[in-house]
Amino acid sequence: MKPIPTNVHGLLDYTTGALFIASPWLLGFSSNDAARRVAVGTGIAVLVLSAFTDYEAGLSQRIPMTTHLRIDTINGLLVTASPWLFGFSKRISWPHVTFGLLEFGAGTLTGCRPKRNA
Template identity: 75%
Template sequence: MKYMSRKPIPTKVHGMLDYASGALFIASPWLFKFADNNAARRVAVGTGVAVLGLSALTNYEAGLSRQIPMRTHLNVDTINGVLVAASPWLFGFAKRKYWPHLAFGLLEVGAGLLTRRKPADV
């Protein structure tokens, strides 16, 4: 029987979430009405672009080029999530609107910590 990680999120599902969350990060300044704040918008759009780029280069089912190990991808997700969650306070826009960055950051941390480290097809 194949070894099954105790982590609940398969890498295939993580890949689908990556592309959806990357697009949502990019659209979030306009969806959640904070596009007029440069710092908040740049963090969201930059994070979205980074998530999409990392996903395209990761060695998992959703990867296009498959150069970056899954373990590295998940470590980057976790660190990035902490930074995104803290960004309203780090960049001074918490009084304007903090909840989208905090929520997305915490979800990113969760995905990084709860996804299996080895893709099924590797």
């Protein structure tokens, strides 16, 4: 059994998605185009994926939870590596590494079945 239930994962999704969108301005890296685009794009992707996932927090419930978790895991790895992939690691990297590792952790530590489907 995985320690994060899907209802908690949903709350985390919407919270981290919004925070990642706001992070360039909150954390002072909005002037770096690549870092800002990764943060805002990832935040939007997290919110859209969440809205369409079949779990307690989903609005449309079209994407299976297992698919959502796979996307979270892969996305987490990509966001973690993004400062080096897109060349902004000398300017800023810790927000992307932190959010990426949290996304990866959420993807690997969340159960696959929403309570209403259990």
